[in-house]
Amino acid sequence: DGGITQSPKYLFRKEGQNVTLSCEQNLNHDAMYWYRQDPGQGLRLIYYSQIVNDFQKGDIAEGYSVSREKKESFPLTVTSAQKNPTAFYLCASSALSGAGVQPQHFGDGTRLSIL
């Protein structure tokens, strides 16, 4: 079945450490997104990408980095510059079409905690 796979499900970060969250999709979607979810805050956009080798900052990009070397993969790195990384991270993808905005499909998330 087509879908989005996020790994790992749980991740722990030590002080000063960079960690990378994986996101892979086999939906043949062009656009991919990373959101951060905190309790009572809804989802906030970190980065998004509409095409390979190109991506744009979202509302809370500071302390994060991404790459888009392949259409199906959009990994997120949480750097040591992100001082409050504890959150639930969600990856999503959507088709690009001439009919405007398409629904986004979500992975099951990665929960990141500080050791």
Add this chain to the structure above:
Amino acid sequence: AQSVTQLDSQVPVFEEAPVELRCNYSSSVSVYLFWYVQYPNQGLQLLLKYLSGSTLVESINGFEAEFNKSQTSFHLRKPSVHISDTAEYFCAVSDRDNQAGTALIFGKGTTLSVSS
């Protein structure tokens, strides 16, 4: 930029009672609207969407939402809820002139708790 307000952070109801989860968005010429549902420790699942056409949209599990342009609202309703409907519900709206591939703007969510 668009913004979304979900007016209730928590909605407790009894099983088989009707429910309405409220969503308002900031004014725009045209928008695309979505409701998503999230079960604990899972990602979001699309519940229903309004892209164009009929202002009343329905999901396969009995939920419906009505797009009201004059009220800038997209409230979610169900005439009779089940225990299994307990989850967090997010309203979302398109941003940036509805360009394909741009991100959605999400509300802060409403936790629906159904008890027997």
